[in-house]
Amino acid sequence: MILSIGQVAKRAGVSVATLHFYEQKGLIYSARNQGNQRRYDRQILRRIAVIKAAQSVGLTLQEISLALAHLPKHKAPKKQQWEEMAQAWHQKLEEKINSLKNLQTQLGSCIYCGCLSLESCALYNPEDSKGVSEPGAKLACAQES
Numbered sequence: 001m002i003l004s005i006g007q008v009a010k011r012a013g014v015s016v017a018t019l020h021f022y023e024q025k026g027l028i029y030s031a032r033n034q035g036n037q038r039r040y041d042r043q044i045l046r047r048i049a050v051i052k053a054a055q056s057v058g059l060t061l062q063e064i065s066l067a068l069a070h071l072p073k074h075k076a077p078k079k080q081q082w083e084e085m086a087q088a089w090h091q092k093l094e095e096k097i098n099s100l101k102n103l104q105t106q107l108g109s110c111i112y113c114g115c116l117s118l119e120s121c122a123l124y125n126p127e128d129s130k131g132v133s134e135p136g137a138k139l140a141c142a143q144e145s
Helices: 005-012 016-024 044-056 061-068 079-113 140-144
Strands: 002-004 038-041
Touching: 002 005, 005 016, 005 038, 005 044, 016 044, 044 061, 044 079, 061 079
Parallel strands: none
Antiparallel strands: 002 038
């Protein structure tokens, strides 16, 4: 089944502009009819659903693009291909979960810190990680806690 851009937007719950953006970024692909209008195969709906799901858990468009690059562009991926992509994202999601847990744990002490400094903030600059690559950036407030 071939769908117009309006049909895809409506069924996927995104705007036409979003579809143009996704296509510009190489996340989705369309064909053109004789009137130069975009046409999509029905399988694109699954690809858009994966993009939206990945965005909702905090993956960047670059991370999504890298993963989708290994999937077929003009046909529905097989179940195994979807599973391989999900496995590749598993570690990235674990890292994000751990980062959010750290934020949750440290947020209270950060509120009471009062340093008001992005250079020395324990949340923004954990363990003085920026001190390695940038001048300054000491974690005085984190050490006081």
